[in-house]
Amino acid sequence: MNDVAAATLVQAAARAAPRVPVLEVADLSVEFRTRSGTVRALDGVSLQVHRGECLGVVGESGSGKSVTAYAVMRLLDPAARITGGRITFGGMDMLGAGDADLADLRGRELSMIFQNPRASLNPIRPVGTQIADVLLRHGGVTRAQAPARAAALLAEVGIPDPERRARAYPFELSGGMCQRVGIALALACRPALLIADEPTTGLDVTTQAVIMDLVLGLARARGMATVLITHDLGLATEYCDSIAVMHAGHVVETAPTAALFATPRHPYTARLIGATPRPGLALGDLASIAGSLPDLRREDLPACRFLDRCERARPDCAAAPLPRRTEAARMVACRYPL
Amino acid sequence: MSAASLAHARHVLSGNPVTALAFGLFALLVGTAILGPALVPFDPIAAAGPALQPPSARHPFGTDAIGRDVFSRVIAATRLDLGMAFAAVAIVFACGTLTGAAAGFFGGWTDRIIGRLADTIMAFPLFVLAMGIVAALGNTVTNIVIATAVVNFPLYVRIARTEASTRRGAGYVEAARLSGYGEAHILFREILPNLLPIMMVQVSLTLGYAILNCAGLSFIGLGVRPPAPEWGIMVAEGASAIISGEWWIALFPGLALMIAVFTFNLLGDGLRDIVDPRRRT
Amino acid sequence: MMLAVIARRLAAALPTLAGVVVVTFLLTRALPGDPAAYFAGPAATREAVEQIRAQLGLDRSLGMQFLGYLRELARGDLGLSITTGQPVLSDIVARLPASAELTLLALLFAALAGISLGVLAALRPNGWLDNLCRVIATLGVCLPAFFTGLLLIYVFYYLLGWAPAPLGRLNAFAAPPPHVTGFFLIDSLLAGQGETFRSALAQILLPALSLGIFAVAPIARITRGSMLAVMSSDFIRAARAHGLSGRTVVIAYALRNALLPVVTTLGMVFSFLLGANVLIEKVFAWPGIGSYAVEALIASDYAPVQGFVMTMGFLYVLLNLAIDLLYRVIDPRMEVTA
Ligand SMILES: Nc1ncnc2c1ncn2[C@@H]1O[C@H](COP(=O)(O)OP(=O)(O)O)[C@@H](O)[C@H]1O
Ligand SMILES: [Mg+2]
Numbered sequence: 004m005n006d007v008a009a010a011t012l013v014q015a016a017a018r019a020a021p022r023v024p025v026l027e028v029a030d031l032s033v034e035f036r037t038r039s040g041t042v043r044a045l046d047g048v049s050l051q052v053h054r055g056e057c058l059g060v061v062g063e064s065g066s067g068k069s070v071t072a073y074a075v076m077r078l079l080d081p082a083a084r085i086t087g088g089r090i091t092f093g094g095m096d097m098l099g100a101g102d103a104d105l106a107d108l109r110g111r112e113l114s115m116i117f118q119n120p121r122a123s124l125n126p127i128r129p130v131g132t133q134i135a136d137v138l139l140r141h142g143g144v145t146r147a148q149a150p151a152r153a154a155a156l157l158a159e160v161g162i163p164d165p166e167r168r169a170r171a172y173p174f175e176l177s178g179g180m181c182q183r184v185g186i187a188l189a190l191a192c193r194p195a196l197l198i199a200d201e202p203t204t205g206l207d208v209t210t211q212a213v214i215m216d217l218v219l220g221l222a223r224a225r226g227m228a229t230v231l232i233t234h235d236l237g238l239a240t241e242y243c244d245s246i247a248v249m250h251a252g253h254v255v256e257t258a259p260t261a262a263l264f265a266t267p268r269h270p271y272t273a274r275l276i277g278a279t280p281r282p283g284l285a286l287g288d289l290a291s292i293a294g295s296l297p298d299l300r301r302e303d304l305p306a307c308r309f310l311d312r313c314e315r316a317r318p319d320c321a322a323a324p325l326p327r328r329t330e331a332a333r334m335v336a337c338r339y340p341l
Numbered sequence: 342m343s344a345a346s347l348a349h350a351r352h353v354l355s356g357n358p359v360t361a362l363a364f365g366l367f368a369l370l371v372g373t374a375i376l377g378p379a380l381v382p383f384d385p386i387a388a389a390g391p392a393l394q395p396p397s398a399r400h401p402f403g404t405d406a407i408g409r410d411v412f413s414r415v416i417a418a419t420r421l422d423l424g425m426a427f428a429a430v431a432i433v434f435a436c437g438t439l440t441g442a443a444a445g446f447f448g449g450w451t452d453r454i455i456g457r458l459a460d461t462i463m464a465f466p467l468f469v470l471a472m473g474i475v476a477a478l479g480n481t482v483t484n485i486v487i488a489t490a491v492v493n494f495p496l497y498v499r500i501a502r503t504e505a506s507t508r509r510g511a512g513y514v515e516a517a518r519l520s521g522y523g524e525a526h527i528l529f530r531e532i533l534p535n536l537l538p539i540m541m542v543q544v545s546l547t548l549g550y551a552i553l554n555c556a557g558l559s560f561i562g563l564g565v566r567p568p569a570p571e572w573g574i575m576v577a578e579g580a581s582a583i584i585s586g587e588w589w590i591a592l593f594p595g596l597a598l599m600i601a602v603f604t605f606n607l608l609g610d611g612l613r614d615i616v617d618p619r620r621r622t
Numbered sequence: 623m624m625l626a627v628i629a630r631r632l633a634a635a636l637p638t639l640a641g642v643v644v645v646t647f648l649l650t651r652a653l654p655g656d657p658a659a660y661f662a663g664p665a666a667t668r669e670a671v672e673q674i675r676a677q678l679g680l681d682r683s684l685g686m687q688f689l690g691y692l693r694e695l696a697r698g699d700l701g702l703s704i705t706t707g708q709p710v711l712s713d714i715v716a717r718l719p720a721s722a723e724l725t726l727l728a729l730l731f732a733a734l735a736g737i738s739l740g741v742l743a744a745l746r747p748n749g750w751l752d753n754l755c756r757v758i759a760t761l762g763v764c765l766p767a768f769f770t771g772l773l774l775i776y777v778f779y780y781l782l783g784w785a786p787a788p789l790g791r792l793n794a795f796a797a798p799p800p801h802v803t804g805f806f807l808i809d810s811l812l813a814g815q816g817e818t819f820r821s822a823l824a825q826i827l828l829p830a831l832s833l834g835i836f837a838v839a840p841i842a843r844i845t846r847g848s849m850l851a852v853m854s855s856d857f858i859r860a861a862r863a864h865g866l867s868g869r870t871v872v873i874a875y876a877l878r879n880a881l882l883p884v885v886t887t888l889g890m891v892f893s894f895l896l897g898a899n900v901l902i903e904k905v906f907a908w909p910g911i912g913s914y915a916v917e918a919l920i921a922s923d924y925a926p927v928q929g930f931v932m933t934m935g936f937l938y939v940l941l942n943l944a945i946d947l948l949y950r951v952i953d954p955r956m957e958v959t960a
Contacts, residue, residue, distance in 0.1 A: 078862055106868070107865065109863055114863070117860055126879065127878060128874070128875070136864075136866055136870060140865055140866055140870070141865060172955065185860075457641070464939055465645070466894075466897045467893055470645075470931065472927065473646070474649065475919075477924075557898075562919070573768075576766070576768060579772070583776045584787070595769035595772070599764045599765060602763075607760075
């Protein structure tokens with residue numbers, strides 16, 4: 004009963020008021036308790052994704068992209084604590100939801116593709132069986148129908164000879180094939196939101212483009228909302244409607260893709276753009292991003308965590324609170340934006 | 342051990358009361374083995390009172406079927422039980438480490454032959470092989486010790502072999518080779534000393550198993566002859582009495598056995614933490 | 623496919639089996655004292671001893687003796703038992719099922735208890751079950767099997783009166799069931815003899831428990847460790863992200879993967895079980911091959927002991943083979959790497 008209610012909720016919300024975001028993350032903060040101190044991994048993160056839209060989340064490794072995704076899925080490690088904020092998915096409060104409701108939602112309304120395709124498949128279960136597991140879990144098929152449905156899904160993600168491949172184990176498939184299986188798994192139940200966490204890292208360049216076209220093509224065709232997580236600004240530019248730039252657990256800038264490129268307002272965004280290869284720009288011209296992420300276990304983290312790497316920094320940048328300026332569809336978290 | 346590693350050991354011990362407890366128990370066991378037979382209140386192999394007396398102030402562990410004081414026997418047995426285990430482990434430590442290191446260091450045929458030997462021993466359930474060895478060599482305490490050493494041999498060979506083969510190409514070995522030292526010299530002077538810490542951990546861990554093995558063999562009537570006090574044989578003597586409710590004859594030697602094994606296992610874990618902090622779990 | 627694997631593994635086990643034969647032969651030659659004098663008896667004359675020496679073939683070279691030994695082995699001739707007056711082989715064949723039934727039941731108990739304990743401990747690290755698991759893993763390996771057996775007899779036979787007298791496989795009034803497998807539990811059920819089954823079960827419970835407790839500790843420790851590792855792996859997070867139910871995730875995904883290291887250590891567990899089996903058979907007057915060997919050993923009757931050691935060696939090699947095949951059944955990746 005509960006799943007049906009939730010499903011219609013999401014769809015109704017999406018149909019009735021297209022400007023209500025499918026996913027809204029507001030002011031989310033997450034900490035990890037570790038032996039060597041508390042890691043303040045996310046601090047005041049806000050994101051929105053609408054139906055049929057693709058949001059890119061871009062940032063260096065360690066900036067908190069995966070933690071954000073796991074928080075939305077409510078799949079954080081036991082060591083993590085959500086210390087503040089709201090996550091609303093299709094009008095449902097994700098932080099207040101019970102485990103059973105969450106499990107019903109995951110894979111059916113809310114899905115995820117992972118960074119390391121082979122490692123995110125069960126190594127000793129045929130891939131077709133793994134897809135069948137998901138289909139059976141979320142209803143809609145009988146045990147007898149499941150294998151054929153699984154093969155059909157494999158065909159849909161462009162795997163040749165799907166009946167035979169359904170019986171293969173992950174170690175028998177290439178990385179690109181494994182990622183296709185991951186996509187089939189995530190899209191098996193036609194979710195309303197797909198989170199793709201670095202879906203092409205570790206694949207070779209040609210496969211990368213094929214996989215990205217496949218994911219975004221399916222997403223568009225189905226009117227899904229998509230969150231594309233990547234450290235590659237170029238990739239995000241190519242596929243996303245808007246982009247959120249993350250740095251050290253902060254979203255430092257959010258803007259429609261074109262606007263972000265035309266007029267970056269956060270110094271970090273500007274540097275990222277400067278470091279992104281574009282046609283006509285030689286590799287030697289790329290400005291690398293100096294400095295490194297601050298240690299998030301530090302007790303005295305400045306309000307602006309980019310402070311130490313910023314050439315525009317002024318003394319009052321360290322003072323709390325971190326200003327977040329919102330105008331039209333844009334947000335920038337900087338006291339002295341460009 | 343250098344001053345630094347002593348300080349490290351003290352640091353680990355102070356942060357780890359369990360290991361400190363193990364060292365305490367170990368000292369107690371060794372003290373009992375050395376002094377015990379001189380301190381016991383009664384002659385462990387002569388009747389000290391009426392038979393089958395339950396524990397009392399006079400006989401804290403009761404008396405056995407022929408009136409011997411169980412407490413005195415348990416204490417006096419420490420020397421024989423620890424002695425057998427220490428002797429067995431000392432033998433296998435010397436032989437196993439040396440052959441294992443040679444196998445790992447020289448490789449080739451040496452390695453293959455020693456490896457085949459170890460595999461053949463491992464092809465038997467260890468206690469069963471120990472029984473067979475005692476049966477073949479003769480039913481004596483010495484042969485129990487030898488059998489226990491033999492069945493532990495593959496373990497030592499394996500560990501020493503792995504450690505030695507990883508050190509074969511190490512910088513200090515190359516340096517020794519370049520200075521013109523022979524292979525034997527390098528094995529004894531450069532490789533073996535570096536294996537000692539890891540092998541010491543193994544010694545402590547196998548001591549527990551060696552005690553169980555020796556006691557098990559004497560439990561089934563091998564090696565140790567009555568009336569000699571020994572924990573395994575005492576449990577065997579108490580076995581028939583336990584069915585009629587005289588629990589104390591078997592219980593106390595059994596507990597002594599458990600405490601000894603427990604001590605050596607804890608000690609082994611503790612030593613591993615000191616020697617090889619990476620493997621801490 | 624599987625047959626080819628079995629054949630290949632059997633071939634690989636041949637040198638080990640040859641080693642078993644050689645070791646057993648050497649153990650025969652190392653008999654204490656002069657076997658000829660021993661067999662001839664104390665009153666024998668010099669000539670009689672020499673005659674027996676020739677009869678036994680002890681006057682030939684070691685190589686010739688070994689060939690003779692192999693010929694006897696090929697005929698299934700393991701010598702005569704002085705104690706029972708029977709051929710050792712037929713004694714062992716008659717008593718093997720008793721030992722096998724006891725050992726396998728103990729293994730079943732140890733595996734069920736050890737794996738459940740390890741899994742439950744890993745699901746709630748530092749919970750009370752985890753602590754219990756740690757205590758059992760530490761204390762369990764310190765317990766001499768024969769001592770556990772006696773304690774259980776004292777508690778359940780003498781104090782509580784729940785268990786029957788520890789004397790063999792059946793109580794004095796029950797007759798053995800018709801021989802099919804030699805396992806009384808199975809044969810009595812096949813023959814529909816409920817009373818015999820109950821008696822056999824009552825007799826076997828305590829020895830199997832004493833033997834099994836010995837093996838619970840290593841199994842629980844390894845299950846816990848590998849389960850902890852698997853539960854934090856990527857594919858478990860992915861399975862959760864696809865909404866699979868907790869039971870599917872833990873059993874079909876995590877446990878099956880976590881069992882691989884457990885299966886690997888079964889060889890070591892069997893080595894312990896088969897050794898401890900000898901002690902337990904003595905404690906419970908169990909008419910298996912272990913107590914047979916112990917009785918012969920005490921009577922200085924060496925042929926049964928050697929037959930026993932060789933049988934155990936062969937059995938253990940075959941068991942390791944079976945474990946290897948079981949591993950292949952669970953892990954599809956093995957076929958390629960082998
Ligand atoms: N289980 C964890 N325990 C402690 N810290 C963690 C854990 N997971 C992530 N973090 C920290 O959170 C921060 C963000 O990590 P993550 O979201 O994985 O980065 P990325 O943007 O590369 O996906 C990092 O500083 C990382 O160290
Ligand atoms: Mg990441």
